[in-house]
Amino acid sequence: MLAETVCSAVSAAGLGIAAIAAYRKRFLAAVRIAAYxxxxxxxxxxxxxxxxxxxAFSxxxxxxxxxxxxxxxLFMTTRAVERRRGGTARAEREESKGTGRREPRGAVGPAASGPSLGAGDRSTAKPADDFSDIEAILKKHGI
Structure with a gap:
């Protein structure tokens, strides 16, 4: 009963403040105050x-x-542990299903680790060829 009385008084006071705001030609603020x-x-x-x-009293x-x-x-703790490990338990089970062991996540093949140089064949490229362009640029600048 006391809570209802307090809420009614708060509403009445708020509507009074809204009326004052409307009287001062602040109609947008008055409507917002009336809504609250x-x-x-x-x-x-x-x-x-x-x-x-x-x-509240139960x-x-x-x-x-x-x-x-x-x-x-508990839910947030498990989420934090999953983020720290890098995945969910389901993903770990699916990764290790075929091999019987857990492989590191994000592993890529050796051909994918180098920069993309276009449609050329990487197997015929010599290591010296990879640096020849860089050497030419350095010589051009006198380094």
């Missing part, structure tokens, strides 16, 4: 305030909030 002021009385009319008052409800908090904490 109607929320507490709307909650009283729907019965949400009574439900909240019952819940030890079972507080125990339920505690269980939800522990659940959230």
């Amino acid at each position: 002021a109607l929320v507490p009385i709307g909650l009283v009319m729907t019965g949400a305030v009574e439900w909240l008052a019952r819940t 030890p079972v409800a507080w125990a339920g909030f505690g269980v939800l908090g522990v659940s959230w904490l």
Whole structure:
């Protein structure tokens, strides 16, 4: 009963402030204040305030909030561990399914590790050929 009275008083005060804002030709602000002021009385009319008052003084409800908090904490801990490891347990099982062992994630083939030089064949390129362009540039600049 006290909560309903407080909510009604807050709504009345908010509507009064909205009326003052409208009187000062600040109509957008007045409408916004009126919208906020109607929320507490709307909650009283729907019965949400009574439900909240019952819940706030119920030890079972507080125990339920505690269980939800522990659940959230466990969920976030597992998410942090998954991020630190680099994947989920399901992905690890699928990776190691064929080989019987876990392979590192993100491994690429040896041909994919070098820079792309176009349509040329990498198997015929000599290591000296790779640096000839760089040497020419350095000589051009006198280095």
